[in-house]
Amino acid sequence: MGVIIAKSVNEACAVLAENPAATVLAGGTDLMVQVNRGTHSLETVLDLSRIPELKKWTMEDNQIILGAGISYTDLTHPQLSAFFPALAQAARTVGSPQIRNAGTLGGNLATASPAGDTIPVLVAMDASMQLKSSTETREVSITEFITGVKANALKPGEIIESIKVPIFKGPQEFLKVGTRNAMVISVVSLALVTDYLERKLRIGVGSVSPVPFRATEAEEFISDKFDWETNRNLSEKVINKFSELVANSTEPIDDHRGTANYRKHAVKVLAKRALERVSAGDIK
Numbered sequence: 001m002g003v004i005i006a007k008s009v010n011e012a013c014a015v016l017a018e019n020p021a022a023t024v025l026a027g028g029t030d031l032m033v034q035v036n037r038g039t040h041s042l043e044t045v046l047d048l049s050r051i052p053e054l055k056k057w058t059m060e061d062n063q064i065i066l067g068a069g070i071s072y073t074d075l076t077h078p079q080l081s082a083f084f085p086a087l088a089q090a091a092r093t094v095g096s097p098q099i100r101n102a103g104t105l106g107g108n109l110a111t112a113s114p115a116g117d118t119i120p121v122l123v124a125m126d127a128s129m130q131l132k133s134s135t136e137t138r139e140v141s142i143t144e145f146i147t148g149v150k151a152n153a154l155k156p157g158e159i160i161e162s163i164k165v166p167i168f169k170g171p172q173e174f175l176k177v178g179t180r181n182a183m184v185i186s187v188v189s190l191a192l193v194t195d196y197l198e199r200k201l202r203i204g205v206g207s208v209s210p211v212p213f214r215a216t217e218a219e220e221f222i223s224d225k226f227d228w229e230t231n232r233n234l235s236e237k238v239i240n241k242f243s244e245l246v247a248n249s250t251e252p253i254d255d256h257r258g259t260a261n262y263r264k265h266a267v268k269v270l271a272k273r274a275l276e277r278v279s280a281g282d283i284k
């Protein structure tokens with residue numbers, strides 16, 4: 001097995017152009033599980049973990065550009081978590097400290113698991129990905145990028161260079177249910193992001209359909225009922241209706257982690273809890 005350690009994005013893209021069958025490695029926390037299980041064999045490995053550009057973030061207009069090599073630990077840094085509290089909450093729930101130090105945002109997106117914890121948050125925030133090859137740079141929305149269960153829109157020779165995330169004003173929540181409290185894959189996950197300027201509540205849901213998605217009917221209902229001056233005074237009836245709309249938008253399956261019925265119930269609980277927490281936060 002050959003291992004190539006790239007030092008820049010351009011070098012990585014050039015290597016991939018020459019070796020289209022090379023396997024990209026970032027933190028290795030998904031890839032090495034497959035290798036150890038024998039479900040993925042490696043011939044040439046292209047290691048992105050020592051590319052400084054991929055670990056940086058910058059602000060442009062009202063957006064943050066996150067390098068694909070940013071780790072979960074980086075996402076919980078106060079400088080970043082101030083912009084995206086829900087993304088930081090999601091990052092804090094991932095694996096153990098070792099996994100959070102090694103695992104990257106780009107790796108979570110490329111894996112495209114229905115249970116990937118950053119994905120519902122990024123879906124709620126309409127994030128987009130910059131994909132780069134030796135010949136082209138293109139931008140795709142997160143919904144175009146994730147094309148199915150563990151499937152993405154990367155073309156041969158492309159890597160995820162960065163993730164562009166708009167900044168929203170207002171409280172945010174990320175909640176997940178697993179089979180235990182920590183070191184756990186989501187059975188259900190939900191992100192609620194307030195967009196005070198557009199008077200909109202954005203909801204991303206994970207682990208209850210082939211790909212994480214926005215619960216748009218529930219969004220429209222609650223954005224209309226929300227008191228945008230005080231963000232208080234939501235009636236029990238409105239909260240219940242909202243959580244039912246979120247649950248009705250899901251298509252969960254039975255699997256070894258939970259039944260479809262349990263997931264429908266759990267997503268309702270998470271929707272209600274997230275809304276109550278956002279309503280208690282400082283909206284302005």
Ligand SMILES: Cc1cc2nc3c(=O)[nH]c(=O)nc-3n(C[C@H](O)[C@H](O)[C@H](O)COP(=O)(O)OP(=O)(O)OC[C@H]3O[C@@H](n4cnc5c(N)ncnc54)[C@H](O)[C@@H]3O)c2cc1C
Nearest residue numbers: 026027028029030031094095103104106107108110117160
């Ligand atoms: C014990 C354990 C606990 C975990 N807990 C969670 C959890 O709670 N929540 C969760 O969501 N995930 C969890 N994971 C999964 C994993 O940690 C994450 O999905 C992580 O973000 C993967 O990132 P990575 O950098 O390690 O990717 P890698 O394993 O290096 O790569 C994963 C895939 O992405 C591709 N890839 C990586 N970076 C790029 C790039 N820049 N461009 C193109 N392709 C790329 C690789 O080729 C590979 O196919 C866990 C894993 C383990 C082992």
